[in-house]
Amino acid sequence: MSEHKDNRIGVLIMSYGTPESMDDVEAYYTHIRRGHAPTQEQLNELKGRYEAIVGGVFPLRENTNGQAAGLQDKLEQLAPGQFVCYQGLKHARPYIEDGVEQMANDGITRAVGIVLAPHYSIMSVGGYIKRAQEKAAEAGIAMSFVKQYHLHPKLLKALTDRVRDGLKRLANASDDEEKVKVLFSAHSLPEKIRELGDPYEQQLLETSAAVAKAANVEDWQFTWQSAGRTREPWLGPDILETLKAVAEEGYTAVLVAPIGFVSDHLEVLYDLDIEAKAEAKALGVKLDRIAMLNRDPLYMETLAESVLEAQNGLNEQ
Missing domain, CATH: 3.40.50.1400 (Rossmann fold)
Structure with a gap:
């Protein structure tokens, strides 16, 4: 030393x-x-x-x-x-x-x-x-x-701005005709965290609700992504399942807001931009994603x- x-x-x-x-x-x-x-x-x-x-x-x-x-x-x-x-x-x-x-x-x-x-x-x-x-x-x-x-006012403002921008992009691409659902997402964890009284899930819902309110979004839900492949059950539903449900409900566009992540990386660039986008396309749903926070x-x-x-x-x- x-x-x-x-x-x-x-x-x-x-x-x-x-x-x-x-x-x-x-x-x-x-x-x-x-x-x-x-x-x-x-x-x-x-x-x-x-x-x-x-x-x-x-x-x-x-x-x-x-x-x-x-x-x-x-x-x-x-x-x-x-x-x-x-x-x-x-x-x-x-x-x-x-x-x-x-x-x-x-x-x-x-x-x-x-x-x-x-x-x-x-x-x-x-x-x-x-x-x-x-x-x-x-x-x-x-x-x-x-x-x-997770409730820092400047974090919430940065995320709110991104959600508004994403919704504008979707509206401009479709002349406001799309029925849009905002999906807030984060990395799944094993279900056992619920038994531990872990605050993770509640904090994610608090961020989602605060951003949705600030962006005047009423039609939103929270979903999970990027679960590990282990024998134990992980928190769900996964975004791929959620996209199927959203399509069945008649939505034609989705804006994904991965608020659990702060950077462009594999869980965003592959799990969302490639895997989820391909699933959405197969379902006839247009999928866009908010820009990540990065710097x-x-x-x-x-x-x-x-x-x-x-x-x-x-x-x-």
Whole structure:
């Protein structure tokens, strides 16, 4: 550990992580599977999905780097010289532990952790925080965390603007004749989170309702996507099932708002833009999707203001 104390506050920006290249896919998938290598069939399928989204590029890595840089810039504007950002990824390098270790090596003794996901679940954000906390305790770093920011006014405004834009696009493409349903979506988790009293589902519904109200959308529902393939049941209905139901109800257009995600990545670019779009087309339904937040200034402000608030908790420790 560095003997030189750095008085700045470290900010550990945590996210899921993604491979840097096609060569890294197997190691990445093995890490997700807790050390169990995927079968050749599973590996080929995942590689095929990456190939399908513009020829195997890895947008999440670039987007996450951009979000980290954007947050650093915004913190510098709001509190000059007070914060320094680090990345910690769940399933790729630099891992969460690497980010904490780097802070310790740089002489950081106080830090705030934030996950690039607005909604809290013990199985998602909670897992990131646990890993960061354990490593921070070992490294002698005092840490506080932003657990959720799903109702931050600036996040809601950014999402509302996108829903309005998406509805305008659909209306312009069809002379206002389409019967449109807005589908808010997020990554499914195993059903057992309901038994744990986990807030994830409720927080997603709160965000959906707030955005729908602000955008004057009455015709909406929430649906799940991207469930894992395990023996245990996952939260549903999945968006592919929801699209069938929506088509049967006579809707001719759908706007998908994946509010559980903040970046363009596989679950958006493949699961929605390729898989769900193909299903909608087969059902005779026009499907559009809102633009992702990525480096939207309102999202950067949401993150920065959430970090500043968590810093107050750190000062009280």
